[in-house]
Amino acid sequence: MSFEYAPAPESRSVVTIESSYGLFIDGDFVDPASGAYFKTINPATEEVLAEISEANDVDVDRAVTAARRAYERTWSKLSGRERAKYLFRIARLIQERSRELAVLETLDNGKPIREARDVDLPLVAAHFFYYAGWADKLDHAGLGPNPRALGVAAQVIPWNFPLLMLSWKIAPALAAGNTVVLKPAETTSLTALWFADICRQADLPAGVVNIVTGGGETGRALVEHGDVNKIAFTGSTQVGRAIAAAAAGTSKKLTLELGGKAANIIFDDAPIDQAIEGIVSGIFFNQGHVCCAGSRLLVQENVHDEVLAALKQRLTTLRLGDPMDKNTDIGAINSSEQLGRITELANAGDSEGAIRWSPACDLPDRGFWYPPTVFTGVTQAHRIAREEIFGPVLSVLTFRTPAEAVEKANNTPYGLSAGIWTEKGSRILQMAQQLRAGVVWANTFNRFDPTSPFGGYKESGYGREGGRPGLLAYLTTGAER
Ligand code: NAD
8 A cells, every 4th residue: 555645845946047058168157159059848847947058069179178278287287185175175065055956957857856865966975075085096096107187088978867977977087187078968957057156166277177068969079079088978879889989099098888788686585575675776766767777677487476566566656746746756757759769669568579567657747757667578589678778667587597597687788787686695696707797786776886886898888987997097007108
């Protein structure tokens, strides 16, 4: 039975959104040379929130030039200890302004306020604190002799965790002594622009952080600019491939964080109630807009019926609706394009013969919504078992032996994450060694920490973000030079 809850809406009065935003270049908000703007909307209501500048090649060049100047004149001249002071200051400002930032993220992205407030924002601040701590210790971090910054970093991020992806990119880059030009995703620019204001509040020298907004063309102009030394990209495998091709033959250092199709593996000795919570957070957290989502559930055959019954029962208690309501578990899909992609792939599940189930839930009239969906009777050949859906859709497969679980889990072009649920520690270690995934969670799922490296194998990309290895992506050492 699920309890009735009275609405508990978060107030949006903590943020004042202007009607239009410029680009953040060389410490100031400036009008785009392109003269072009696009609208950003609240995906839960389709209300227009603001007009955002669409940077063209000229704008991108201005931003890269500002970043180069700041690198040469100020940032590369500062000691690690001085850089750390700025990063600590930014981290504290993020904490101070976290309510405002969480509200903004929810309005622009559609994710539940509870998640923006309790997961995204604490992790964003933690990333800045963590990398602030490294800035003066690079020589002693075991990264190689005489580590040095690369120069100007071009950074392109997706819309699923806008501010968190920004922190994964900007914090290690600045700690290592680089300056940056970052392009947020076109549907979620607002928190990056607020972050620009935080940089000013922190008195960060002009040009160290530049934010250029726009779509794919702006991203392409940035990563293909001749004066960037490093590209960090998080997004789809398709775009990652194009960027890798464009960067080939140049001296630009490249890290790619791409898609995933993770297996969440439930053995018959797993604590079923806890595993159900892990399955739910694995695929329904952030509406399934998670690159490392546990989108393929592999259940040992003898507990399949028990697990599915408990899972369906749990899903009937999830509340879908207004993301600004603190009771909401499942918010809006980020855009009508993404809703279209989810719908198309889920429909392919129907036509290929899988069995669809969703709890009874009313979808709001306006905005973009998709109910939590579970497909059973899925085979390895089905598109919903192979392709990344990036939405609240779970594909359930079964296995009999650990060897079969490994075989099925690894049978994917991706390799970002995996989950193992069992009471046996020895089985966890044995399975983890055989799974080709950058992150393997045991008896938990979708847990993140700035100290822990994150990244993929195969078509999930290369390079690691987070932890000490995350610094290496922004440094060159004496051994390499
Ligand atoms: P996307 O690749 O379409 O867009 C990502 C970003 O790249 C956006 O800012 C976009 O404007 C920009 N872009 C588009 N075309 C470009 C080009 N030719 N050159 C440079 N930049 C370009 O992906 P999306 O649909 O916004 O994001 C979802 C994808 O991101 C999923 O596949 C998901 O798995 C992946 N993702 C991966 C991670 C990870 O850490 N591995 C994290 C989050 C999301």
